[in-house]
Amino acid sequence: PIRSLSRDQKHRLSVCSKLCFAIGGAPYQITGSALGFFLQIYLLDVAQLDPFYASIILFVGRAWDAVTDPTVGFLVSRSPWTRYGRMLPWIVFSTPLAVLSYFLIWFVPPIEQGKVIWYLIFYCLFQTMQTCFHVPYSALTMFLSSDQKERDSATAYRMTVEVLGTLIGTAIQGQIVGGAIAPCISPPGMNVTEPSLTDLLNKNAYMTASGVICGIYILCAIILFSGVKERRELVRPKSEPPMSFIQGLRLVMGHGPYAKLVMGFLFTSLAFMLLEGNFALFCSYTLGFRNNFQNILLVIMISATLMIPFWQWFLTKFGKKTAVYIGTTSVIPFMILLVCLESNLIMTFVVTFAAGVSVAAAFLLPWSMLPDVIDDFQLKNPGSRGHEAIFYSFYVFFTKFASGVSLGISTLSLNFAGYVTNGCSQPDAVHLTLRMLVSAAPIVLILLGLIIFIVYPINEVVRLNNRKELQNEQDSETDSSDSGNVV
Numbered sequence: 001p002i003r004s005l006s007r008d009q010k011h012r013l014s015v016c017s018k019l020c021f022a023i024g025g026a027p028y029q030i031t032g033s034a035l036g037f038f039l040q041i042y043l044l045d046v047a048q049l050d051p052f053y054a055s056i057i058l059f060v061g062r063a064w065d066a067v068t069d070p071t072v073g074f075l076v077s078r079s080p081w082t083r084y085g086r087m088l089p090w091i092v093f094s095t096p097l098a099v100l101s102y103f104l105i106w107f108v109p110p111i112e113q114g115k116v117i118w119y120l121i122f123y124c125l126f127q128t129m130q131t132c133f134h135v136p137y138s139a140l141t142m143f144l145s146s147d148q149k150e151r152d153s154a155t156a157y158r159m160t161v162e163v164l165g166t167l168i169g170t171a172i173q174g175q176i177v178g179g180a181i182a183p184c185i186s187p188p189g190m191n192v193t194e195p196s197l198t199d200l201l202n203k204n205a206y207m208t209a210s211g212v213i214c215g216i217y218i219l220c221a222i223i224l225f226s227g228v229k230e231r232r233e234l235v236r237p238k239s240e241p242p243m244s245f246i247q248g249l250r251l252v253m254g255h256g257p258y259a260k261l262v263m264g265f266l267f268t269s270l271a272f273m274l275l276e277g278n279f280a281l282f283c284s285y286t287l288g289f290r291n292n293f294q295n296i297l298l299v300i301m302i303s304a305t306l307m308i309p310f311w312q313w314f315l316t317k318f319g320k321k322t323a324v325y326i327g328t329t330s331v332i333p334f335m336i337l338l339v340c341l342e343s344n345l346i347m348t349f350v351v352t353f354a355a356g357v358s359v360a361a362a363f364l365l366p367w368s369m370l371p372d373v374i375d376d377f378q379l380k381n382p383g384s385r386g387h388e389a390i391f392y393s394f395y396v397f398f399t400k401f402a403s404g405v406s407l408g409i410s411t412l413s414l415n416f417a418g419y420v421t422n423g424c425s426q427p428d429a430v431h432l433t434l435r436m437l438v439s440a441a442p443i444v445l446i447l448l449g450l451i452i453f454i455v456y457p458i459n460e461v462v463r464l465n466n467r468k469e470l471q472n473e474q475d476s477e478t479d480s481s482d483s484g485n486v487v
Contacts, residue, residue, distance in 0.1 A: 013150050020227025021144065022157035024091070026165035027217040028134045031102055031126075033169035034213060036276045037297055038177065039105075040411060041284070043119065044421055046202055047108050051419050053116045055411035058277075060120060062404025065127035066397045070249075072135045073393025085230030087136035087143065095221045098129035099214045106210040108203050131396075133221070138392040141371060143230045151371055156312040159364040163308050166363075167301035169213065174294025176209040177202070252394045255380075258373040260456045265366045266398050267449030268328050271442035272362050273403040275335070278410055278437040286431045288343045299349050303356025304363065311361050319460040320369050324453055327361025332443055334358075339439040370395060372458050375466050410437050 013021075043054040072090075079086045104122040109115060144154055253259045283293035315323040334355040341347055374391050417429040458466075 013145050013154055017144070017228060018154045018157040019161075020223050021140070021154055022161035023220050024137050024140075024224030024228065025158045025162040026168070026220045027098075028130065028137070029162040029165035030169035030172075030213055030216060031130065033166040033276075033301070034173040034209070035105075036273070037170060037280050038173050040277055040407070041280045042106070042206060044281075044419070046206060047115060047119070048421055049115060049119075050421070051411055051415035055408045055415065057116065057119050057123060058411055059404045059408025061123035061127055062400055062407060064124045065131060066399075066401030066404060068128050068131045069135060069393045069397040069400060070390070072131045073139075073390050073397075076136050076139065076393075077388075077390055084225075085143075087140045087230060088225055088228070090136040091133050091221060092225055094129045094132035095218060098126060098133060099217055101126035101129060102217070103207070103210050103214050106206040135393045135396065137224070138367070138396070139388045140228070140230065141367075142374065142388040144228070152316075152368060155368050155371070156308070156364070159312075159367060160305070160308045163301070163305045163360060163363050167298070167305050168216070170294075170297045170301045172212050173209045174297055176212070177205045178291070178294035249394065252391055255373065255377050257376050257456065257458050258391065260452060261366075261369060261373050261458075262395055262398055264324075264449045264452040264456060265395075266402055267445045267452065268324075268362065269366070269399050270402050270406050271445035271449070272359065274406055274410060274442050274445070275438050277403075277407045278434055281414070282434045282438045283348075285426045286434045287341075287348060289345060289348070292345060296348060296352050300352045300356040300359060303353045304359040307357050307360035308364055311364050315365070315368060320365065320372070320463070321453065321456060321459050323361060324365055325450060327358055327365065328446055328450060330361075331355050331358030332446060335439045335443055339435045366395070369458075372463050372466070375470055376458060376462075379466055379469055413437070 040054065040058065043049045043057060044051060049057070076087065076090060079090070082089055084092075101122045105119065105126060109118045111118070141151055141155060141158075145151055253262075279297065280293050283296050284290045289296060311323060311327060314326070318326075334351050337351050338348070338355070341351065370392065374388055377391070413433050414430060417433040418427045419430050420426055
């Protein structure tokens with residue numbers, strides 16, 4: 001009993017360690033929410049790019065981001081152990097360049113012909129540096145503790161802070177930028193604010209918001225590095241030589257539970273990404289809340305932040321697979337209501353607050369379930385170790401690449417529908433397109449994802465059995481180590 005207690009204490013993480021680990025996830029979500037909710041409308045109405053060029057930037061940036069994920073995952077998996085660990089040095093060295101490139105994304109260069117190249121370069125550079133931060137950070141989950149319950153607890157802390165980070169990013173970007181609405185082009189005879197002055201105020205607002213976010217990014221990286229330690233004894237020796245991209249793809253997709261999990265979340269994540277990418281335009285033009293869209297976004301994020309503890313309790317009580325079905329489908333009625341409502345601000349706030357319940361589930365569940373399929377892989381492939389970063393990086397790769405395609409297509413759709421850059425109003429075809437992008441298309445994607453989850457094999461019984469077998473294996477290794485030390 002004493003020995004068992006000491007093992008439990010050894011595997012247990014302190015609240016301080018969990019908080020420091022969780023805070024490290026905030027930069028990714030703060031910058032991601034600002035870019036996800038505001039980059040499209042920024043490129044169209046502030047940088048005043050043609051929708052076609054804006055779609056190229058969004059697609060190429062996300063596609064490049066997707067490609068860098070497995071690349072960085074392979075590099076991380078080959079990284080040697082240092083006095084600070086194997087993951088943390090990546091986080092430290094990528095932070096300065098990530099902050100600089102992020103700030104320059106929100107700067108409008110004084111070169112009209114070079115705007116597209118400017119945004120492409122700094123958007124891709126930021127995505128690369130962000131990947132060098134987030135892939136090692138995600139894989140760090142597996143090196144905090146050997147106890148699955150402790151890892152799940154750390155993941156819940158992380159998801160709470162990440163949703164809070166999304167809330168912070170939305171609040172900072174939205175409230176600062178919301179005070180400086182870009183001038184719009186009105187029909188002749190209507191009074192319009194002087195474009196030159198308003199334009200300058202709007203550009204300065206975006207730069208101010210990015211400066212505040214950059215400061216928070218640096219602070220979170222410092223807290224993560226100072227408060228988290230990688231456990232070297234959890235770094236299992238590799239039994240195979242380094243793999244190529246194709247070999248890694250075959251490895252992860254050859255594991256059935258992982259392939260089904262990734263494909264299921266690919267569709268459900270795309271649904272929420274389509275909603276996120278087009279929601280600001282939908283609120284501004286279709287609902288007519290040009291001066292309040294930032295507050296509507298804030299309501300969604302507040303609701304999601306409050307609901308993370310509920311979903312953590314729910315998946316513990318009823319199982320993760322059940323949480324996927326309940327959490328994801330609960331957003332569908334509100335997506336339908338959102339596009340059927342007339343321009344009623346109070347009702348829009350109520351509906352979006354209710355929709356935030358599902359947003360919380362969409363944040364928590366993928367990262368809570370990924371360790372389960374990695375554990376399952378380790379049990380079924382005991383001779384293949386050290387591939388945790390590859391599993392995490394390929395999940396992010398598929399999600400980001402698909403989101404790049406979806407955002408590019410959605411922006412092109414607006415172009416074909418006749419979107420008027422910086423217009424005070426839009427044609428009926430644009431309103432119809434926005435309704436499809438924030439309701440019909442996401443609902444179809446959610447249903448496709450849930451169909452795939454029907455065949456996902458790791459239910460609560462399988463998960464608990466895997467956890468028990470892994471714990472027995474670790475206890476056996478510890479016993480062998482202890483016996484060797486005694487001898």
